[in-house]
Every structure is written in structure tokens, then in C-alpha cells.
Amino acid sequence: MGEMKDRAKGLANEAAGNLKQAAGKATDDASLHAEGTAQERKGEAQQLAGKVKGALGNEI
Template sequence: MGEFTDKIKGAVNNAVGNAKQESDNPQTRAEGERQELKGDVQETKGKIKGAINDL
């Protein structure tokens, strides 16, 4: 279950981060970049958990 949760959280963070990057506010755009990076890490974490579970 952790694998699926991490992948979903990562996808949500990516989507929200992308939306924030469309802002005119530079601070919000920077926050969006960080949130998108966090989403990438969460998705990778989920993929790793899935690979370990498949062993």
C-alpha cells in the first residue's frame, strides 16, 4: 500500500507544482519548482518500493 500512496502523493505534488509555476509571482513559481521536485522524489520512492516488493 505504501507504493501506491507514494505514487499518488507524487503525482499530486507534481500537478500542484506545475500549476504554481504558472503564477506571475516569482516566490510562488519557486515554490512550485520545489513542490514538483518533491513529487518526483515521492514517485521514485513508490517505484522503488514496488520493485523491492516484486523481488
């Protein structure tokens, strides 16, 4: 994947994770909240990978 794909997927995962967290909080569902937190972290990691690829080139 290229830099922009990683960043886009990261943003999508962060947004979905935030929605799951909010839904879990609203419905008092700890499992859904935890799933949202994990998905948000995954998105943050994907964005970081995109930034690294941008800094080093798409060769990694």
C-alpha cells in the same frame, strides 16, 4: 506508505507544483514559481520512492 500511496501523492505534488509554477510565471511572482518548482521536485521524489518500493516490495 505503500507503493501506490507514494505514487499518488507524488502525482498530486507534481500537478500542484506545475500549477504554482504557471501562476508564478503569469503573475511574475518569482517566489511562487520557486515554491512550485520545489513542490514538483518533491513529487518526483515521492514517485521514485514508490517505484523503488514496487521493485523491492513494500518492506522499505
